[in-house]
Amino acid sequence: MTIQVENGPSAAGPVVETYDLVIRRAHIFDGRRARSGLHDVGLRGGEIAAVSEGPLTGRREVDAGEGWLMPGLIDTHVHFYDFTVVTDPASLQAFVENEVPGRLDLFLQHGVTTIKSVGDPTTEILDTRAKISAGVLRGPRLLTTGNGITGRDGHPAATIFGGNPWFRARATGEVDSPQQMRDLVQHLADRKVDAIKLLSEGACWCPGSPKYIWQNPVFPAAVELIRLPTRIMRAGIEAAHERGLRVTVHTTQQDAAREALECGADGLEHGVTVEPITDHSLIDLMLERGATYTPTLWIHDKVHPETRPNTKLVADAGVTMTLGSDTFSGRGLFGANTLEEAELMVAAGMTPTQVLVAATRNAAEKCVRPDLGVLAPGKRADLILLTDDPTRDIGALRKLSMTVLGGEIVVDKR
Numbered sequence: 001m002t003i004q005v006e007n008g009p010s011a012a013g014p015v016v017e018t019y020d021l022v023i024r025r026a027h028i029f030d031g032r033r034a035r036s037g038l039h040d041v042g043l044r045g046g047e048i049a050a051v052s053e054g055p056l057t058g059r060r061e062v063d064a065g066e067g068w069l070m071p072g073l074i075d076t077h078v079h080f081y082d083f084t085v086v087t088d089p090a091s092l093q094a095f096v097e098n099e100v101p102g103r104l105d106l107f108l109q110h111g112v113t114t115i116k117s118v119g120d121p122t123t124e125i126l127d128t129r130a131k132i133s134a135g136v137l138r139g140p141r142l143l144t145t146g147n148g149i150t151g152r153d154g155h156p157a158a159t160i161f162g163g164n165p166w167f168r169a170r171a172t173g174e175v176d177s178p179q180q181m182r183d184l185v186q187h188l189a190d191r192k193v194d195a196i197k198l199l200s201e202g203a204c205w206c207p208g209s210p211k212y213i214w215q216n217p218v219f220p221a222a223v224e225l226i227r228l229p230t231r232i233m234r235a236g237i238e239a240a241h242e243r244g245l246r247v248t249v250h251t252t253q254q255d256a257a258r259e260a261l262e263c264g265a266d267g268l269e270h271g272v273t274v275e276p277i278t279d280h281s282l283i284d285l286m287l288e289r290g291a292t293y294t295p296t297l298w299i300h301d302k303v304h305p306e307t308r309p310n311t312k313l314v315a316d317a318g319v320t321m322t323l324g325s326d327t328f329s330g331r332g333l334f335g336a337n338t339l340e341e342a343e344l345m346v347a348a349g350m351t352p353t354q355v356l357v358a359a360t361r362n363a364a365e366k367c368v369r370p371d372l373g374v375l376a377p378g379k380r381a382d383l384i385l386l387t388d389d390p391t392r393d394i395g396a397l398r399k400l401s402m403t404v405l406g407g408e409i410v411v412d413k414r
Contacts, residue, residue, distance in 0.1 A: 020044050020407060021381075022058030026069035027389065031361035031374035033353070034391045041069060043381040046407040050377055062409075067401055068389055070356065071373050072113025072140075072382040074363035075338040077269060077294055077324025080128070081120045083160065083167045092124065100128060103334050104139025108411050110335025111384040111400045114141040116324070116367055118197045118248070118269065119156070121170035122146035126191060138410065141382070143367055145197040146188045148250070149236060151228040152176040155199055155250075158225070178235035185236050189243040194367065196240040197269070199250040200260055201227045230259050237264040246368060248292070252304075254279050261285050267292035267366060269324065273304040277313055286319045292366045293319045297344035298337050299326035312349030321350070322366045323359040339397050352394040381407040 019042035028035040028051070042050040042058060050056060080103070086092050107115060117125050125144045131137040150157055152174045161168035173188075175181045185196055233249070240247045241264065248267040249260035252274045260268060262285070271293050277283070286293060295311040315321050325341040327334055338359075345355045364373025371380045383404040388396035403411035 017042070017050070017057070019049055019056060019058040020060065021404075021409075022056045022061045023069055023383070023385065023404075024055070024061055024063050025066055026064035026385065027066060028375060029068060029070040029353075029356055029391055030376060031071045031364075032357065034389075038066060039069075041375070041383075043404070043407045046381055048375060048377050048379050048381050048383075051375065062385075062402070062414075064385055064401075065387075068386040068391075068396065069375065069383055070386070070390065071360040071364075071375050071379075072384050072403065072405070073111050073338055073342075073359045073397070074114040074116070074323070074367065074373060075107070075112050075325055075327070075341075075359075076116045076322050076363050076366055077118050077296055078115050078327045078334070079119055080115075080117050081124060081167075081171070082328075083164050083171065086121075087164055087166050096124070096128075101137060101139075104128075104132070104137060106334040106336075107140045107338070108138070108335075108403050108405065109400075110339055111386075111397060111403055111411075112140055112335050112338050113382040113384070113403065113405050114143065114363075114367070114369070114372055116194070117142065117144040118195075118324075119148035119171055120144065120146070121167065122188065122191065122193075123170070126193075140405070141372070143194040143369070145195050145248075146191065146193040147171050147173050148197045148199050149173040149175060149181065149184055150199040151226060151232065153225075154228060155201065155225055175232060175236075178232050181232050181236040182239040185239040185245075186243070189240070189245060193245070196236065196245050196247045197250065198228065198233055198236050198247060198260075198265075200233065200256045201225060201250070201252060227256060227259075230263055233260065233265075234263040246366075248294075248366075254282055258282050258285065261289055261291055265289075265291065267294065267322070269294050270296050270300065270326075271314065272310050273300045273307045276306050277310045283314060283317045283319060286314070287317065290320065292322045292362065294322045294324040294366075295345070295348070296324050296326040296341070297348060298332075298341040299328075301344050308344075308348035311345065315348075315350050315354060320362050320365070321345075321354065321358040322363045323355065324363075342394050342397055346394045353391050355394055356390055381405075 040056040157172040246266040249265040327337040360373040385402040390396040
């Protein structure tokens with residue numbers, strides 16, 4: 001069966017459609033499920049043009065050898081610029097020239113074809129996005145919120161970036177009134193960001209403390225924080241929605257997650273990590289609002305033991321799960337961290353297929369990119385070829401044969 005109808009027969013005989021590239025004899029995971037049998041996939045003009053059980057003809061043909069073809073992975077939560085080394089204009093320039101190309105390539109080498117930056121210096125990350133789009137830099141599709149928005153002296157401004165005021169001023173927007181929030185959201189929208197990220201609270205609440213204290217083993221100082229007031233959060237979400245932008249909110253506690261959803265948030269970053277989810281009406285609210293849940297186990301798994309059972313609870317309830325590693329430049333390895341996130345989601349109790357959906361179709365929907373995350377005619381030809389079946393063993397994501405971006409083979413390990 002051919003998914004897309006080919007040119008029909010004429011008086012001179014049947015017309016054979018020729019594609020730019022045909023990937024032959026592949027098992028397929030299409031972003032929703034594994035399809036039965038082997039298929040040929042024809043690509044043209046950067047898009048998937050046909051998916052067929054019969055043979056297709058291409059100007060270039062690749063034999064998949066009965067490997068597994070699927071949409072490229074989408075990591076919806078990364079921090080690309082390294083705040084530990086970028087501290088002034090000179091170090092920024094050195095990072096851009098010496099580090100950016102290689103770090104972008106790491107994603108492609110691990111099968112990650114789209115990344116979403118959720119808290120990098122706005123000007124610099126938009127410049128990187130523009131260079132990738134123009135072909136000056138080779139890398140995954142880059143989506144970005146620009147800087148995250150937090151309360152005055154909130155996270156990560158006063159916490160992670162507390163010792164780097166130069167970076168702090170560029171990677172976070174600190175507001176203390178609804179009008180300041182609206183103005184900053186409008187400014188980011190004018191600069192054509194892809195979404196808005198708000199931060200409700202810090203990343204590491206310490207149970208038993210009479211105050212909300214942020215503390216992380218990597219950073220010696222404990223910082224007292226105040227949660228972003230709901231009137232300010234609501235103003236930001238409303239302003240973003242007026243400009244057609246989705247809003248995702250950093251939370252770690254149940255009550256903060258509820259506040260974010262009640263204010264109109266479209267998704268939760270981290271969700272609930274510091275305590276077990278006991279309020280099942282919170283899950284009902286996620287389902288009612290169609291909110292996404294990105295557990296970021298890679299960053300939280302060793303620190304917060306409740307993150308895994310909460311992830312399984314939310315996934316089992318049918319909440320839309322998305323993959324995001326919370327990768328920080330300088331820790332671990334870009335791309336490899338994304339694969340580890342997928343493995344941790346399985347370790348938390350999700351099935352490999354649930355995780356693959358979270359890393360493809362669901363992630364694309366979160367990013368409002370219906371052209372991505374699904375292997376079907378008319379979608380962008382961002383694909384990866386694996387030697388083994390990832391629907392049976394998520395570790396197969398590490399067995400990459402080929403990465404295709406926009407119809408072009410950019411990584412070939414065959």
